[in-house]
Amino acid sequence: MFEFVVDDAVVLRLLEPRDAEQLFELTDSSRSYLREWLPWVDGTKNAEDTKSFIEMTKKQFASNNGFQAGIWYKGNLAGVIGFHGMNGANRSTSIGYWLGERYQGSGVMTKSCKALIEYAFRELKLNRVEIRCAEKNLRSRAIPERLGFINEGMIRETEWLYDHFVDHVVYGVLAREWL
Numbered sequence: 001m002f003e004f005v006v007d008d009a010v011v012l013r014l015l016e017p018r019d020a021e022q023l024f025e026l027t028d029s030s031r032s033y034l035r036e037w038l039p040w041v042d043g044t045k046n047a048e049d050t051k052s053f054i055e056m057t058k059k060q061f062a063s064n065n066g067f068q069a070g071i072w073y074k075g076n077l078a079g080v081i082g083f084h085g086m087n088g089a090n091r092s093t094s095i096g097y098w099l100g101e102r103y104q105g106s107g108v109m110t111k112s113c114k115a116l117i118e119y120a121f122r123e124l125k126l127n128r129v130e131i132r133c134a135e136k137n138l139r140s141r142a143i144p145e146r147l148g149f150i151n152e153g154m155i156r157e158t159e160w161l162y163d164h165f166v167d168h169v170v171y172g173v174l175a176r177e178w179l
Helices: 017-029 031-035 047-062 108-123 138-146
Strands: 003-005 010-014 067-073 076-087 092-099 128-134 150-160 165-174
Touching: 003 108, 010 047, 010 108, 017 031, 017 047, 017 076, 047 067, 067 108, 076 108, 092 108, 108 128, 108 138, 128 138, 128 150, 138 165
Parallel strands: 092 128
Antiparallel strands: 003 010, 010 067, 067 076, 076 092, 128 165, 150 165
């Protein structure tokens, strides 16, 4: 079981099936907000869909190929953060994240990302962490920029978002730059 105490208000913990209803409610209450940048929102129609996602993330963790953790802020489930997958040969990973609309602007995601980066470099001994953000998603892009990642360029039309492609900006940080 992965649990990481970020500070007195923020805890990261692996998602469990018992979290499905609460995670679905968070997704549903932020649906129009999240849909602007996340392609999976329309496919999440009920708590069973969320439970299926959680079961998939448990398999991901069990196979040592990354994980998805709930972000608990002052005891409330506020969002999700995790490693998309692990590239063992190259000692690298990428971080994905989202936060419910009402938790935006509180510093929760920056603190959560920083904690995962620390974990990646200190505990997992990775060499590289990457974050990709839609070019026009300025709030998401602000996080790696705030944390000192290097803007390494753009990948054109890399993600289908309901009815159009979006470009992604690739940010990276190396262990030697972080530690």
